[in-house]
Amino acid sequence: MIQDINILYHGTGATFENPDLDxxxxxxxxxxxxYTTQNKEMAKKWASFKRKSTINTYSFNRIGDLKIYTFKLDEEWLDFVTNNRLGIDSQKKYDKYDILIGPTAENKVFDTVNEYIKGTYTKKEAIQYINVVG
Structure with a gap:
């Protein structure tokens, strides 16, 4: 589990002094x-989808008493991502956490989750494939 985060990046089309959920x-x-990342290149990629690319940088000395939950590429992660994409409120279980950390579904992983949602893959097949390409 991450104890200290030094720098986080938020790639978008606007400048945010502080996190904004609006x-x-x-x-x-x-x-x-x-959404933030410790990977500046990932933030640049997210920002590149916007008309104006902006990389917001946030520095932290330590996380302190924040409650953190870290997902693995497993069935729990797949259920969570699937429910969020389908608009099914799966957040309640995780409301007690201040920070959720987990893999992002991009490229083949993104496609695999979509195929799972369509019923092309079983949950087991999707997880196996994701862990090979993820």
Whole structure:
């Protein structure tokens, strides 16, 4: 589990002094939230989808007493992401956490989750494939 986070990046089309949930969508992998990454290249990629690319940088000395939950690429993660994409409120179980950390579904992983949602793959097949390409 992450104890100290030094720098987080938020790639978008606007500048945010502080996390802002007003523009967050419900139908994305982790639901409503302020998405950040420790990977600056990933933040650049997210920002590149916007008309104006902005990389917001946040520095922390330590997390302190924040409650953190970390997902693995497993059935729990797949259920959580699937429910969020379908607009099924699966957040309640995780409401007690201040920070959720987990893999993002991009490229083949993103496609695999979509195929699972369509019924092309069973949960077991999707997890196996995701762990190979993820």
């Amino acid at each position: 523009n967050s969508r419900e139908d994305v992998d982790f639901g409503v939230g302020f």
